[in-house]
Amino acid sequence: MATTLEFAEFVQETGSDDLSADVRDALKRRLLDSVGIALAAEVADPPQAVYETVTDLEGDGPCTLWRRGERASPVQAAMHNTALVRYLDYMDSYLAPGETPHPSDNIGAVVAAGEYADASGEELLAGLAVAYEIQGELAWNAPVRDRGFDHVTHTVISAAAGASKLLGLDLEATRNAIAIAATGHNALRVTRTGGITEWKGLASANAVRNAVYAAMLAKNGVTGPRNVFEGQKGWQDVVAGPFEVDLTPGERVHDVMTKRYVAETYAQSAVEGIIELAEQQDLDPDDVTAIKLETFAGAKLIIGGGEGNRYEVASRAQADHSLPYMLAAALLDRDLSLAQYEPERIRRNDVQDLLRIVDVTEDPDLTERFENGEMPAVIDVTMDDGTTYRVEKDAFRGHPTNPIRWEGLEAKFETVTEDRVDAERRDEIREVIRSLEDRDVADLTALLA
Template sequence: MTLAERLAHYATELKYEALPQEAIHEAKRRIIDSIACAFGAWRSETAQQVRTVATQVSSPYGATVLGTAHKASPDWAAFANGLLIRYLDYNDTYLSKEPAHPSDNLAAVLAVAEAEGSSGKETLLATVLAYEIQCRLCDSASLRARGWDHVNYGLFSASAAASRLMGLDATATRHAMSIAGVSGLAMRQTRVGEISAWKGCAFANSSRHAVFASWLAKYGLTGPSEIFEGKMGFMKQVSGEFTVGALGGEEGRGFMINETYIKYYPVEYHAQSAVWAALAMREQIGGDISQIERIEIDTFEACYSIIGSEPEKWRPQSRETADHSLPYIVGATLMDGKVDLDTFDEARYTDPALLELVSRITVRHDTAMDARYPEGIPNRIMLHLKDGRTLTEENTFPRGHARNPMSDEEVEAKFYVLTEWALPRARQDEALQFVWNLDAQPTIAPLMELLRVE
């Protein structure tokens, strides 16, 4: 059996009754968190650009462009809503050989669930399924090391989830995964150097491909054979050879959704621990940054390579570069005593005083920290003060990490803050209650109505 055949059989045979309560509960938390992130991004220029295009597409087999009454085709709804979920770099994360943001899958899940009239239980099952496949692939091989983007694994996870919601059998599901995989590959250049608005669109585009592929497979279109193992397949061209071990529910294994992390701060995940360390250091100096002569940050390879090594990180020219810059994030935290959406406004990331502080930051790759990743994300900050003292603070398991998870109340608080501009409190409460009781809902259509921006 090929890997695509195995994953397709798993996708069609997994039963809701096999899901443990903790996986179901976590799926609800991730839907709440993703909606919050989407509303936080809704007014951005990039979101408006994408929404302008998506709302020009209408379909009787439709799914809501979040926040509107418009129903686009489900592939376009997945693209528009996927951009919203991802744009702020505030949605969840999984760290392994290949880091990922598995809640990116939810744009495809929600779009197809709405178009198909799927129940809440079916939506939750598809969510857990998508997380399972993407995270197990992330455990299997690094794409970043070979110049490919992490969103490529999402082609397979999102198409498996979409196919399940469409009621495809294992053969059609395999074809959907093959069509998505062969046609939708994304290069890592998206996240190198000065980062553009496409960063937030990258997985959204994978979701669009995945839904489109599943939709075609639903009506009988076939895809290439041996998408993973073939002579010109994924393993030969993209990932290198790998195997996937037991999946959730097999051989007593738990489900991967419970091993992923919700973000407490709107920054690239490897910087979360650095934010907590910087806040602790700021408290030690009483908030007086005039005492600081220079700053050193020691970190592990993935953090150094992704957000701490390129010269663009010291003078970001875009929001996307700023939220992927370890020196900028640490500098802003030390200066402002907080990190929020305003941290990444153009006026803030171009502020001369802040950039002067950032210029005094050095980031180093400490190879001794590599062994502690991905179980943890160790960052060590050293403040060298003008009076000759050196202060040191280290953090490995920031709030939101699987070893230090956010509470339901904290997830709700994030939802309230990010949606308050758009939804009156009564509708915020209704939307939360709808998701907390999603397993009892016959469809998700009422949720889309509750989330409409008036």
């Protein structure tokens, strides 16, 4: 059975020297991807509301609010910056059979703690490795979705661990930080069921805010239930059930996927497939009479109608969690990027009509294939004349079996930031991240201000 001490010891024992060259490279790619997405999200309404809330609550602080002119405490900076990373639903995902969290949710917290502590780039990499590893291990070994808890219940633990690393907490303080975070902040799955609201895109920001606050409390001597995982009425009794972990120096980062499209994780293969089919067959959307997607259980449950109506789509938060909308928009526009989530695009009759003929069903064979590491999808598009075109996908570009390397990630970074950041600063951000071992966290945050 996993213990609180086991997690705390892992945080203490994992340093930058323990990270392989491949892990370091993968973590830098995760950082570049997340920073680019954050820069693109600055004008979105919910992150703007977070910014206004943060600046209403406190004045100047030691940490950068990315893309703003103000600074704040590490707690509020973690909240604000994570909202930017997460809101567009373009972030990374960890693929486990029973849970699909977003390890990039940890980045805002770890960077804020690192900026507060005047940490080096080497220390930042160690903290990110800790957070990504714990997030992945919890997703794989202790899924909580079917028990009614949201995956950010894992994030508060992994972010508290990563923040503790950057703050330089000793073993007992780290144990207390994890204990406080895991005891007090277990989020409900209702966030992603029924009618999707804006909280879906902000839940992880709230989780990492709580994580950094827990670490700061522990830094200043507050103790928590030191047996939070293994104790009576503890996390394993109440939240997850018994589980074990096998923690490595960041190797779980290699199981993280990059989103090629602005879409919920489980939609990636299906979206790629329908765009390929539309382009190859030059499909006329006006002649389409039916779209059928066969998919795996998780996709059907979360974005295919298993946890609420996915045909009533009126907002961005609803659109990026609706397979019918995503497939209809992708077929119409031959793309699924930021433009497909503009309010006027969502409301347009062509996509609203087409999404209603999308049928999503679960295939048990595809579920088994997903649990064995694929992300399968089978799509049939039927035309007015009775012709049916089919595409079958095992995975997508960006899946761990077909990862996007530096060239592809830098292209994505350029695409999402070119209207927000000048070319010179974009180059500087890339260079700092690529050479992080020779930099300080402040070198990066200065460029993100």
